Amino acid sequence: MVSLKQLVKNPLKAFGTKAEKSFQPEVFDSHVMTTYGRFPLALTRGAGCRVWDDQANEYLDFVAGIATCTLGHAHPVMVEAVTQQIQKLHHVSNLYYIPEQGALAQWLTEHSCTDRVFFCNSGAEANEAAIKLARKYAHTQLDIAEPVIITANASFHGRTLATITATGQPKYQKNFSPLVPGFHYVQFNDIEALESAIASLNAEGPRVAAILLEALQGEGGVNPGNVQYFQRVRELCDQHKILLIIDEVQVGMGRTGKLWGYEHLGIEPDVITVAKGLGGGVPIGAMLCKASCDVLQPGDHASTYGGNPFVCGVALAVCQTVESEQLMANANARGQQLRQGLLKLVDTYPNLFEQVRGWGLINGFVLKPDAPLKSLDILKAATNQGLLLVPAGPNVVRFVPPLIVSSAEVNEALEKLSKALATIS
Numbered sequence: 001m002v003s004l005k006q007l008v009k010n011p012l013k014a015f016g017t018k019a020e021k022s023f024q025p026e027v028f029d030s031h032v033m034t035t036y037g038r039f040p041l042a043l044t045r046g047a048g049c050r051v052w053d054d055q056a057n058e059y060l061d062f063v064a065g066i067a068t069c070t071l072g073h074a075h076p077v078m079v080e081a082v083t084q085q086i087q088k089l090h091h092v093s094n095l096y097y098i099p100e101q102g103a104l105a106q107w108l109t110e111h112s113c114t115d116r117v118f119f120c121n122s123g124a125e126a127n128e129a130a131i132k133l134a135r136k137y138a139h140t141q142l143d144i145a146e147p148v149i150i151t152a153n154a155s156f157h158g159r160t161l162a163t164i165t166a167t168g169q170p171k172y173q174k175n176f177s178p179l180v181p182g183f184h185y186v187q188f189n190d191i192e193a194l195e196s197a198i199a200s201l202n203a204e205g206p207r208v209a210a211i212l213l214e215a216l217q218g219e220g221g222v223n224p225g226n227v228q229y230f231q232r233v234r235e236l237c238d239q240h241k242i243l244l245i246i247d248e249v250q251v252g253m254g255r256t257g258k259l260w261g262y263e264h265l266g267i268e269p270d271v272i273t274v275a276k277g278l279g280g281g282v283p284i285g286a287m288l289c290k291a292s293c294d295v296l297q298p299g300d301h302a303s304t305y306g307g308n309p310f311v312c313g314v315a316l317a318v319c320q321t322v323e324s325e326q327l328m329a330n331a332n333a334r335g336q337q338l339r340q341g342l343l344k345l346v347d348t349y350p351n352l353f354e355q356v357r358g359w360g361l362i363n364g365f366v367l368k369p370d371a372p373l374k375s376l377d378i379l380k381a382a383t384n385q386g387l388l389l390v391p392a393g394p395n396v397v398r399f400v401p402p403l404i405v406s407s408a409e410v411n412e413a414l415e416k417l418s419k420a421l422a423t424i425s
């Protein structure tokens, strides 16, 4: 048995990084549904911003479980919070008061423009909750019989039926019709498109209940929201009594250098959805809203696991650490360093790359539409150099390292990427 003390001090010493009994991908594939195109790697250890595979190869992790492992791997704060909470109480259901849930909700509302929180287990569920809230608000407060929610093209909101419908990308919807009624799509950052959509949808009386947008489109290509656009969106929402829902699942919790993506846009949403970074890797999601639109009552919505003592205890420790360790300042500084390095690579490979875009520690390295390589080619070459990256569509390579990433690690990632590009260009 590994003692907590050993673990907290040095997770690598406790577990080591030696090669493990060889993992067999064929056996895995014969039992697990092949819903993912996986890299041929079996990761078995992690510490900080590094992970090791079953062959003891080391990788610098600029994926962080897809923008999720806020504190990296085996962070002492997480190890301690997980261990303490599992020993104390891990699950009881929402039949009872859960002090950890209340403490996390208080932290979240005190650190955002919202007043109330509903807890669930993922980003898709957080958006489902927001969709239900918006529909009930429309029915009960605005007397709208068939409410419509406007979302953006190239958005991503999850993989349940309602959230693939909300997601403005046909590839996620193909073969799953009939989709959920009541959604309408507009071009992101295009205010005229939104104005005319509202005008036509509301032509014979109000129908638009909510506008659901990401502050920065993550999955859709690391595409930041435009300040003037979002300020006008807020005005339109006020004017037409439309709820503004901001999906912060990928960019919330400090990743952009501010706690919330909406803070970059000078607006306050009515509803926020959160998940990925919130638990630092334990599964938790949340829908936050202002008191003025909190219309959910007992029986309206529920989740058996939602907000259990385990995930809330751990998530609260993650939130407090983001604040106490000034990880948002780190996200700003390291993000700037990373973008500068990537811009140099744009200069080195003018036939490959078009631009670098992002906020804090969510950045996209954008390939030219006619570049001879796709994002996956670059990912494979980077993996061979010991750097893990994630695509955001075929033309964008996404960098979402843990928020604890150091200056030396950013330089190391840039060196590995530079070597990778040299091998394939």
Ligand SMILES: *Cc1c(COP(=O)(O)O)cnc(C)c1O
Pocket (backbone or CB within 6 Å): 121, 122, 123, 124, 125, 127, 156, 157, 158, 159, 214, 218, 219, 247, 248, 249, 250, 275, 276
């Ligand atoms: C990942 C993501 C989701 C879905 O989250 P899951 O936890 O996978 O359900 C929703 N919205 C955004 C913006 C995301 O990046």
